Every structure is written in structure tokens, then in C-alpha cells.
Amino acid sequence: MTQTAAIIGGGVIGGGWLARFLLNGWNVNLFDPDPEAERKIAAVLENARHALPMLYDVALPAEGTLTVCTTIEQAVSGVDWVQESVPERLDLKHKVFADIVAHAPADAVIGSSTSGFKPSELQQGLDRPDAVVVTHPFNPVYLLPLIELVPSPANPVSVIERAKEILTSLGMFPLHVRREIDAHIADRFLEAVWREGLWLIKDGIATTQEIDDAIRYGFGLRWAQMGLFETYRIAGGEEGMAHFIAQFGPCLQWPWTKLMDVPELTDELIAQIADQSDAQSGHLSIRQLERLRDNNLIAMLRALKGEDAAAGALINAHEATIRPALPGAIDGAMTTIERVIPTDWTDYNGHMNESRYGQVFSDAADIVMQTVGADADYIAAGLSYFTVDIQIKFLAETHAGARVNVQSYVLVGEGKKMRLFHQMFGEDGTLMATGEQMLIHVSLETRRACDPRADVLAKLEAIAAAHSALPDPRGV
């Protein structure tokens, strides 16, 4: 049954949560007293609909239904998850949580997006403190997987486990913060960096642009894939982490950071930062900056997905749970691909680059292979199919964000040979490209042609026989 989430507070963070749930097939109830809320949500949702489906090489589930509610009671009734993202004031949060726990089902997880408050602070005075945990996300919530999941001693293990399970099913990474502290983990780092940044600007050492360059051309690239300690482990070399600390530990005593003081946020300092930021990025609207950021994140996350590393490994794990079953019936064309075209597949002509049609057909051939039993285990055992030629006809342009599907036919399936024909269609049924592809079965040890395993060949022959009864899809 479709699950339902209640989103209480629909700013940039609440909107990001809403998009995560909705695009993963959940129904969503929204409560936000702000008269601008629906407009704000629509903007976040537009970004998310553009971006999130591009992380995956399969289609996401059908979107759930969004219901705008006028009371918290209405929003939280009967739901499986409640996510609070109201402004960062403890008195306000207490009031909202009292209303939520009074009306939400007993088994609903109630998460707070708070950046700074500890769960025990949020739970004070509530009837059901055990249902409320911190689930702190990072902007853009629809693309970044990290969620700091912070329970207090009042939360039973069952709530923590249920929260982990649901967050993982949304493609997120629940980082279980085992001891609650102010600002959890990540924001302590962000705060330390923010403070240093303010000092550098106040002291006239660097501008916002120079600080951003110092981050994105250097350690930012390291941290996007390995973090701090694994990076330093490498720096320590074969002698290891203890060696690294012995070598660099003394720096902590050097005057390398503005440890002892906090810069005062005078009007002058605020104006200085705002002016520098305008000079750096003022030629772009926030909407344009969001789109640039999201396209960069999509491209980098897809790059990490290709390596099955860091956040890319999370996407692959999530994708495995939403991948459709292999084609069952073989008496007609097999639907081998259903997916969205990501931004990084387009070229200077503004459309999908021709080589990516080849990638879609290559992926389609993988599904045919899996369907006949030539799957990951089969390949690990040293057998596979290699493509020896392909002819692609490009019939219509396609663009980033387009949803396409591929229908595949087995033209020949005998001995070492597998000849496939793929048709790529747009959502409206337009035929966009065809690919006729010849594959040969090989031993991965000798890299030479060899016969397939008997059961694989039998399945392939059965499909080829069924498809030979169909009109020739090539139309010749």
C-alpha cells in the first residue's frame, strides 16, 4: 500500500523532504500556514523533478499525491512519517510537536529537521517523547543522501530501526548519531569553517570568491568522495594513521586557526560579505545558481555511481531496490529500459549526444542478457557476450529530462550468436532511434568466442523462436 508522509513546514528544507517522498512514490500531506508556501514548494518540486530521476538508470516509481492541509491534525492523521521543518525556535517546535503527537498514529516516525537542537530538548514536555527523533537533512534534500538520525535515550530501538529502514528506502543515508550533542556532527564542521571564513574576510585576507576557490579546487574534491580521515590515512602512507598524526599533530598548537574568539557580526562585516558575494555570483539568479549546483551534483553523483563509490554506491544500492523485474513474457517485444535522460548526456547541440543512444542500447542488451540468464553471477564465472557491431539510426532528438523506454527483440539466437534489435521510444510513443546489434558469446578468460551455457542458450533460442513469429520490427 502507498505510504503517506506529513510535511510540517514547507520551506526549502521541508520542500526538499516533500520532493524526496513524493518522487519515491509516497503520498504527501503538506501543512504550512505561510500563504506563500504552495509557491515555494512548487519551486523546490520543479527542481527536484528535474534532478532526482537523473541519478538513476531506471525510472523512479510513479509520483504520489500531494494534499495541502489546513491543520496539523489533518496533515498527520493516518500517516507513516511526520517531518517537522519549522523555524529554529524551541518554543515553536514544542508547540508544533504537541499538536503532532496528539494526532499522529502511534507507530508513525516523527522526525525533526533541526540543525542544532538535541532530541531530548525537542522531547521536553511531550506526551509521547519516544516517537520524536532528529532527522537532519542537507540542502538540496532531494539530491544529498545524508540524514543525521539522532535519538535520545527516550527513543526505543524500534523507532530508530524503523526510521533507518524508511530513510534507506528513500535513497538516503541515515547516519546514526549515537550520542546527542548540540548541532549533531556535520554542522559542527560547517560552523568551524564558517567562523574561519568570517575571520579571513574580516581581516581582509580573502574574499568570498577566493575562499570558495580555495575549497572547490582543492580539499572539496577530496571530501566529496572520501572525507577527512580516510584522506589523511593516505597522506600518512604505509606508516599509517598514527604516523600522520605524529607528523601533523603539532600544527594544532600553531597559530593556524582563530581559535579563541568569534568575530562580531557588525553591519559593516555583513555588508562586506554581501558585497563580495554579489561580485562573485550576482550575475546569476538564485534559480540559475540552484540549477548549476544541481547539474554539477547530478554529474558528480553519476560519476561516483559509475565507480560504485561513496554516495554513488548508495544510489546503486537504492536503484537495486526499485529496478523492475526482468521481462517475463517473451512472446512480444521485451521492455528492457525505462529511464530519464540525465543532463550530463547532452552535448553542444542541446540534445542527447549520439553516443548515449549507444549506451541506452548497450544497457538494453544487458537486460536481454540477464533475461536469458547471463547475469552478474554468470559474468563473474567468466562468461559474457561482447558486441561486435551495432547500427544505430537516429530518428528524433531527445533532451535531458525526457523519459524514454526501449523495446528489444531477439532477431537471432543460435550458438554463439545473439542479434538484437532495439527501438527507443519517447513518452508520447515517438520512435526516437533504433539499434541493430550483433553480440558474440565469449570466455572472459581467453577473450575468445565460445558456446554459452546450455540453459542460457535454451532460453535465448526460445525467445528467438517466439520473436521470429512476429512481423520483422525493422520493417524490411
Place this chain on the structure above:
Amino acid sequence: MTQTAAIIGGGVIGGGWLARFLLNGWNVNLFDPDPEAERKIAAVLENARHALPMLYDVALPAEGTLTVCTTIEQAVSGVDWVQESVPERLDLKHKVFADIVAHAPADAVIGSSTSGFKPSELQQGLDRPDAVVVTHPFNPVYLLPLIELVPSPANPVSVIERAKEILTSLGMFPLHVRREIDAHIADRFLEAVWREGLWLIKDGIATTQEIDDAIRYGFGLRWAQMGLFETYRIAGGEEGMAHFIAQFGPCLQWPWTKLMDVPELTDELIAQIADQSDAQSGHLSIRQLERLRDNNLIAMLRALKGEDAAAGALINAHEATIRPALPGAIDGAMTTIERVIPTDWTDYNGHMNESRYGQVFSDAADIVMQTVGADADYIAAGLSYFTVDIQIKFLAETHAGARVNVQSYVLVGEGKKMRLFHQMFGEDGTLMATGEQMLIHVSLETRRACDPRADVLAKLEAIAAAHSALPDPRGV
């Protein structure tokens, strides 16, 4: 004339510099009294030769010559750049710099890799303080572009400008730090984060693994492409940076960071960190971790290159300076591609995925288009060629790191039609694949076929006529 760099000190950092110079066609003189130096350099160089060429879609220049020297005098004589990367002790650096300035040419830039010392400290007591600047790199130096270029008031503008010019020619980004301070800019951030990390471990809040996850699944991804302030500018929304600071400024006064104190690096704390790091990454050798890191960085940098954003824009700018001239003579096959196959182009079969052959041929067609005058300006003016079909034959496998070239022929060039034939060869002359590709000239406004500009058609016809006199490269 080939330029020469002297590398003084050949650890991980010196070795990274050495690789940057050598792989960009410079000769390199190495001085390092460590008997293990050559072995260590060889390890870094092996990583760099694997990784750096993969960032580019054209081949790097031919490698320079590496000369191992037995004295600083020998190493620095007649060179254009000296890079000092000896251990972080001021007395040692003073001794080394005295020797360097005594023997290096008057116009050589002398850079120090120091993480912490100010250039004025390094210059103390030197005969030619004006020649010495800080050029602080980030590991892995052969992949990360950031160099903090820190002069003191003793350095004339000419030295700073020459340093910038050379660093840029190596594909690096010289960040001019306009006022010298301890630890420059980036390491102040790294130090602040390191200190917070130590507290989190000491207080038992998080392990090294949890801290790394908190970074790489969240803000690390943001910082790899935008840095701190541009990210927060977006968070401020349409109301801008001043609004963001007004909203989040007060956090600075909250107990969110371990401001006032530095954790003592007791043996116990060091052992705790080392144990956690072993649990996190101990199943992989440092060499394996380096390779994972480098493959992730290559994939992410190539992803940003595709977006022409952040560090990817730097690579594109550098690539433009090393891109070979368009084919001149048209009486034989045109060499359209010379490049290395990057790691992110390979698939589960361990070889380059079939779709990337299509990409190589698509790139080859771009060079043919540019050769006939259908270049970026032409496309910007609304005209282009679209591929309508391609037939690719896969004759031999190719792998990451392989250097390939493409020879292209114009089979037909008349009216709206351009039919090309491409042959992809390995370095040893093996024919690895062929592509026969039909393109049609289009208006980018109507997205329909139209005639090319007269000069483009004339050039295309001339090449087609010349190639028609050759034996048919398809061998039919």
C-alpha cells in the same frame, strides 16, 4: 624550447609536482638525499601516469626527461622553476633556500610547498629573497588544481605574474593570496575541521568512519563544486547573502564548536583514532586507497568538465592550450583524435564500453566539422550537423589508460550530406574499431535539414574529392 624544473625533496608532495611538470612536457631535475627517494618517486609517478592523462580529451605533450641529481647546485642550474618540498622545519628550509638561490638562474621562480610558513619567514637571511614565493599544493598534486601562491612584500609583480603563468600552463589554479598569514587560506579550514574531528572522537560522539560519512554524503559534495559562500548564497534564497547571515549568524554564539580549547594528543587518543581508521579502511592497502581516490577524482573531475563548471572548467581551459591544430593536409586520412581512455569509460567486462567507441567517433566528427569550418561560432550562429546513422564494428578490446588515435575519411560531402568513415587504432597500430557515420546539415532553429554555408560546403567538397582518390578505407 623545453623548460626544466628542479624538484628539491621528493616525497609525496615533491613527487606530485615532479609528475605535473614531467607529464606536461617539462624536463625535471630531482634532488633528494633520501636513498629511498627514487623508489618513492616511482610510486607517485606510476599513479600520475595512470591518472592525469585521463582528465583530458586530447593527448598530453610527450613526457620530459627526468634527471636524478646529487647536489642542489646540479639540480637548479639553468632551470626555469625550482620547487622546494623538504620537511616542515624552518632551519632546514633556510639552509636549502640559501643553496638554491646561490645557484639558480636569476629569472627562475623558486616556490616552496610549505603548508604553514609565511614567505617572509622563508626569505629571512637570503641573498635573493625576491625570487622565493610560497606555492602550496594539495595532494594528489597531479590531480588537484589548487596552488596557493603567496608572495611577501619583497616579491616584485614580475615574479608573481611569471609564477601564475607557469602554474596555469600546467593546468593548475594559482590562487593569489594577497596577504601572507600562517597556514595561508585552505589549511586554516582544514585545521579547524581537524580540531573538531579530534574532539568528536575524544568525546566518543563519532568514529572516523562516521565523520567521513558525515562529510562525503553531505557538504563534501557541495564543496567540490561551489565552495562555502556560493552554497550559502543559495540557502539565503532570493533575499540574498545578508539575509542568510541574519538568519544563521546567531549560531556563532551557540555552543556548536569546541572553540576555546585544543584536545591534547595523548597516546590514548592517537591509538583510538588509528584503531578506528584501521576498522574503517584497514582492509585496503594505501596503494589501493590511492587508486580508489584517484579513480573517483578522475570521474568527478570529468563530470565537472562535462558541465564546464568548477575544476572542470579549469581542465577545459587548459585543454584548449594543448589541443593539436586541426588537420591541415587533406590528401590523406585526417588524424582527428589522439587521446587516453579514462577509467570511467570501462564497464563490467573490464574493457571500454561499446557506447564510448561511439563517443570517440562523435568527437572525431566534431574535428572534421571544425576542419571544414563548422566550428563553435558556426554552431552559435544556428547551424550544425546531426548524425542520422552510424555503424560501428568492434574489432579489438581496449582498456583504461590505452592511448588511441582516430583516422577519419570523408566518403561523401555534397549538399546537406556528410558521410564519414573513422578507424580507431591502438598505439601499436592495431585497428580496434571502425565507424561509418552519416551526418545531415541542419538549422538549429528549425531543427530541419538545410544547406551548409558556401565556404563550409566548398571545404567539405574539396576534402571529399581528395579522399575519393584514395583506396576505399572500408576495404570493400
